[in-house]
Amino acid sequence: MDYQVMIVGGGIAGLTLAVKLASCSIDVLLVEKDAKSGLIYKGELLQPKSLKILDKLGVYEDIQQNWESLPSIVMTEYDQDGDELELIGKNEFRYDIIHSKYNTSVMIPHEKLKEILFQKAKLFPHFHHIRPGKFTGFMNKHNRRIAKVKTSDEEIAIEAGFYIGAEGRISPVRNEMNVTLKKYSYNHHFLTVSFPKPPSLKTSSIITTQKRFLGLFPLPDDQVRSVLLIKPGEYKIMRKEGLESFYHTYIELLPELEGFVDQIQSWNQVQLMIPVRHNVSNYIQDNCVLVGDAAHSVHPMAGEGMNLAIQDSDVLGELLCWMYDTSQTDPIHLKWYEQVRKPRAEFVSKLSNQAALLYSFPSSAWQKLRMGGIHNTARNSKLHFKQMLNTSGLGIWRFTLMDRMKQIGLLPHFLGSRSISPYEQEKHFFTEIENYPWLKLGSDQRRNS
Ligand SMILES: Cc1cc2nc3c(=O)[nH]c(=O)nc-3n(C[C@H](O)[C@H](O)[C@H](O)COP(=O)(O)OP(=O)(O)OC[C@H]3O[C@@H](n4cnc5c(N)ncnc54)[C@H](O)[C@@H]3O)c2cc1C
Structure with missing residues (x-):
């Protein structure tokens, strides 16, 4: 075995995972096909949960020095008649109503964040990388997967205990897995x-x-x-x-x-x-795992794609560290990663899709409906909190049918509006066990699972 884990793709997902694994003394190889940073824009908005994860990885201060903190988002709606604009609605959604150290969104240049993560990974002796190196597929040797990687002057064969597909929307690792892809366009x-x-x-x-x-x-x-x-x-x-x-x-x-x-x-x-949304049927197969855009891409409206990539890598990283730490490296344990991350990513994907639909139909009637929904959500403290929590990644508190009726104006928006105490907020944050459920296994169960 050349490495314990091989990560294909040095984007935000791959780099976040590499830092985590190397910090747990796991021998990890990162393979990135591009010699230089990409020039295309790829997202710069970080949500609270990502800040929490990046803090845990020890890069919070570095990113803080390079970010613009944006604790709220102001939504202004105009009625437009030719060049004339008449203000018809203005609402503010605030992250700082969330009782957490990480109650803001921030903007940081994408390549800067990648550079910070890469420099952090390089501090660990267990981190290895090949750049440029393009993963081209697997070959089979004595029933074991061996990865083929093309560097600038040769093709090399690399064997790892686990292979992580972190190559973004077009994922050769995914192509080698038995996965179906559901795709939506706008x-x-x-x-x-x-x-x-x-x-x-x-x-x-x-x-x-x-x-x-x-x-x-x-x-x-x-x-x-x-x-x-x-x-x-x-x-x-x-x-x-x-x-x-x-x-x-x-x-x-x-x-x-x-x-x-x-x-x-x-x-x-x-x-x-060109926005697209896709979700795969499964994130794991044997010792192959998908993270980030390789597993799901979301409509960019809610600024969640990069955040999902960071959150996937956090859960998978913690799991792999636990598996090596407790000498339980059977790929069967990877199921925990999919159990935690798939429903959450699909929830966020739906949220982003709903946000996209709000702006998909250019008509006055649709504008009225949208404006009412946004206004009613912003004015009701409970709905406002739910909206911000669901966006933050720190937890989930679903909208009920009653909430939806208040949002669209079938019920008065002030019904049930109350500020949510820190104690009540806490109940809707993800707990350590919800994030990393394998930790709850007793030692007997651990051995048998
Ligand atoms: C225009 C745009 C705007 C966006 N805005 C936001 C935003 O505001 N907020 C937000 O959270 N998200 C945003 N996103 C989404 C976000 O950029 C992605 O979700 C995030 O970059 C996914 O990270 P990733 O590491 O999974 O994939 P990527 O960033 O795509 O990284 C994949 C890496 O794998 C490498 N690679 C590919 N194939 C191979 C191979 N065969 N061998 C080796 N290496 C390979 C690639 O070169 C690349 O470096 C936006 C995306 C786009 C396109």
Whole structure:
């Protein structure tokens, strides 16, 4: 055996897992196909649960030095008639109503976060890496899986106790597993670009009209990440019309952007994003495991993809550490990882999908419905807390039928509205045993399971 664990893919999922395993003295090899960091935008928003995990991994201070903290998100709705905008709704959702040290979201450049994790992993003697090295498939030797990895000058064979597919949406490890993939697409695309931030923009902001959606998320170094929802095909038209028309779309929605958005010099800075959602039927097969986007990708509306990747790697990392620590390396124990992570990832995937649907139909009637739902959720303290907790990843408190009726206005929104005490909040946070249920096994059960 060359390594105890081989991770394919040095994205956020692979790197988070590598740090965890190396810190438990597990010999781990990380194989990344790209020699240099990617240039495409891949998500920068971290949710509270991810901050908690990154703290446990010992990189909290490093990321803190490079983040912009965003404790709330302001959602502004306008009625648009030609160039005229009339304010018809404004609501704020606050992370700091959650009783936790980690009650904020933060923006950090994706490549910066990867660099911090990579530098951390390198501190451990059990961490090994091949970069560039492309995993091309498995071969079979005496009934054992051997991975084939192509480096710049040779193809090498590597044997590991466990193989982790962390290669993102297109996953060769997944292709080698007996897995079915459910895929969904959407009726819209996004354009994303960052540019200098006007000083008045201090928190996450979503500005919408019947037809438009613009998300603005402040980044460190006085930059702001923007996400503009467009119809398929609209990008081509915009490019023909020139950057002036692109600037105009932004400035029309937020006049303070004048003098800032127009610092975008070329269309090359603007990235087209085509949202997809997929879920796989199973995360494990024998000694192969899927994490992050290889297992699930979610609509980017709720900023959850990178967070799911971190949370998968936390649970799988803790499990593998326990398996090696207690000398129980039978792959049968991997079932715990799927039991914890699959329902949670599917829950978040549904949440993101619902958020996407809110903005998928450009009509006044749909806008009214959406506005009512957002307004009623923000105004009812209990619904507000549920929304923020479910987004944070720290726990789950599902909306009931009554909640849904309040959200859509069939019941008054103030019914049952009350602030949720820290004691009551605690009951809806995931416990250590819910996160890592194998820890509850008694020693006898442990031996037999
Ligand atoms: C435009 C966009 C915006 C997003 N916005 C957000 C956001 O705001 N918040 C958020 O939480 N999430 C966001 N996401 C989602 C987030 O980026 C992903 O969910 C997250 O990056 C998944 O991490 P990962 O490590 O699973 O996969 P990836 O980041 O895709 O990493 C996979 C790695 O594997 C490598 N690899 C692939 N194949 C091989 C191979 N055969 N051999 C070796 N290496 C290989 C790749 O080079 C890559 O480095 C966004 C995604 C996109 C595309």
